[in-house]
Amino acid sequence: MTLLTRLPAQCAPYVAGTFPVPAAVPQSVDADFPAHGMSRVWPGLSSLWSWGRWRSGELRGVTYKGAGLVTLGQCFADDRQLTAGLVQAVESDRWEALIRWPGSYLVIMARDDGLLAFTDLAGQFPLYYCPVPGRVAFGSRPAIAAAAAGIPARPDRATLAAQILCPTADPLFGERSVLDGVHRLGGGQALRIDAAGHPETWTYDPLIPDRHVSLADGAEALRAALTAAVGARVDLGERLTADFSGGLDSTSLAFLAAHRTRTPLPVFVYHHPDAPAGDLEHAERFARLDGRLELTVLPGSRQTLTYHGLDQVRPAGQPEAAAVNSARLRVRLAGIAAGGSAIHLGGEGGDALLVPAAGYLADLARQGGPRTFGRHCRDVAKARREAPTAVAARALRLSRTSPAGALQRLADRLERPAEGIPQWLDTIAWWPDPGSEAGWLTGAMRGELAELARSRARTETVTPGVGVGDRTALTELRIAATVQQQLSDTAREFEVWPHAPFLDNDVVRACTGLPSYHRADPRAVKPLLGAALAGLVPEPVLTRRGKGNYTAEDYQGARLHAKEIRSLLTGSRLADLGIIDQGAVIGSLDRVLMGIRAPLPALNRLLSAELWLRGLDRRPLRTDPPS
DSSP states (O other), rough: OOGGGOOBBOSEEEEEEESOOOOTTHHHHHGGGGGGTTEEEETTTTEEEESOOTTTTTTTEEETTEEEEEEEEEEEEEEEHHHHHHHHOOOOOOOGGGGOSSSSEEEEETTTTEEEEEEOOOOOOOOEEETTTEEEESSSSHHHHHHHHHHOOBBHHHHHHHHHHHHHGGGGTBBBBBBBOOOEEEEEEEEEEEETEEEEEEOOOOOOOTTTTTTTHHHHHHHHHHHHHHHHHHHTTTTTEEEOOOSHHHHHHHHHHHOOOOOOOEEEEEEETTSSOHHHHHHHHHHTTTTEEEEEEEEEEEGGGGTTTTTGGOOOSSSSTGGGHHHHHHHHHHHHHTOOOOOOOOOOTHHHHHSOTHHHHHHHHHHHHHHHHHHHHHHHHHHHTTTTHHHHHHHHHHHHHOOOHHHHHHHHHHHHOOOSSGGGGGGGSSEEEOOOGGGOOHHHHHHHHHHHHHHHHHOOOTTTTOOOOHHHHHHHHHHHHHHHHHHHHGGGGOOOOOGGGGHHHHHHHHHTTGGGGGGGGSSSSSSHHHHHBBBBBBBHHOOOOOOOOOHHHHHHHHTTTTHHHHHHHHTHHHHTTTOHHHHHHHHHHHHHHHOOOOOOOHHHHHHHHHHHHHHHOOOOOOOOOOO
């Protein structure tokens, strides 16, 4: 058990443990752990340990008859409810109450004969675990779980390559994490470890939509869930602030919060005068609709452009999507903190839940009837400036394609990379095939990833009742949840706690309770949100079309920081691992510098993975108590 005394240092606090606990643990723990800043989560129980400074209410625990329960995240049940849930689980072996409390949280329950863990539905608070002989080690960060298991933190090459190239092809990942040998318990999943140390995982809520639920029914459920989620944050009594980009999600949350607060609500919008994203005009106009909103504009500069300060990016638990934008993010957080924020509301997760993926058209082809299908194809084609026949043909082809077939196609594309950049029509798929960026991988890595895709195809099945659009929404939701978790970690040094009410379990259930094609209307941006918040949020907010776009900052930043990017790629850790051919990536960078369209999102993911690997190289081991 002394392995846990050498857990890697992290900017964020963490929990870690093993189950079952070796008999010698109490003596070694009493001798070693206080000196290293770790403490028992449950007094008298040694299966779970905590390190670091937690926010108020972020880590909560109760005990009953030798059993312990802990929630990590944003759980709005009171102590009485936590205790009642634990009592029910211990006395009658019923754990349903543990996953029905309001909020978004990881819950772990341990007693002598086993340990149970349930993640939130979105996956904002995952758990990582490593089966080793006679026990299972686990932790709230991948490297923590590896250290608790006593295994080295080695990158998983295939997972890194898949995250760069095809992050929405969820079968490639399964339970793999970015570290070899470390499993990830993701959104809506549960883990049981028995007394012999054998792990079992399952999906406790597959979020299967009900095709008989109408848009009106879904809107009623979303209205109740979202107002309750915002109200729970207001009721905490902390200083509340909110994003206010002028987009539907964050702006709607700000209006809901303003209805509940007793004082004016500070709201924030970021604006770069030389590379405007298109948000400022809408934010200023919408803020004038309610005198309780106090809008602050956070200005951008050369120092907030994408790729600025890459050498100052902090080590992280896994590759961070916002790593290349860290300068802009830090300016935003500093401004929010200066406004006195304790809890800050943001709209992360809204797009995933409320904007149906293009693949919903295939579900509509099977379920919606020919007239409805034809109308949607025509309206979508008009909005995207595509031929209606081309849209319909893609949707019909997808309606006859299984996930296994899509994986076989992905394997073929990996072995024979395309030259161009995927177009919008290519998004009418289970997941888009990679374009020219597939050529960044070495031939050996492409072959390894193609073999993984074919292996997954042999076992991949379709969950009955879950369509293409539904599955894509869940995949994008879990990506959004990871982004929110990483934002929360970055915000700790600013003493701001970002909250995303759209990621709350009840909000997720409300949005996914009806099929994606019932949430779709090509003539409206987010019809479910509009119907849910009518009368609570001003109509101009709910009918805004389009949203901010930071691509101009990407191109300007790439030109300004080309030397730093090239240096990262020239001494690439990804290349050292045999994942990429840095010459091919530099060729794409040159296209960006010439203003030619290039796969920038994939390049940003690649650079984020590169920065994470460098942080993994220099991450020290914790040998003294945290301050």
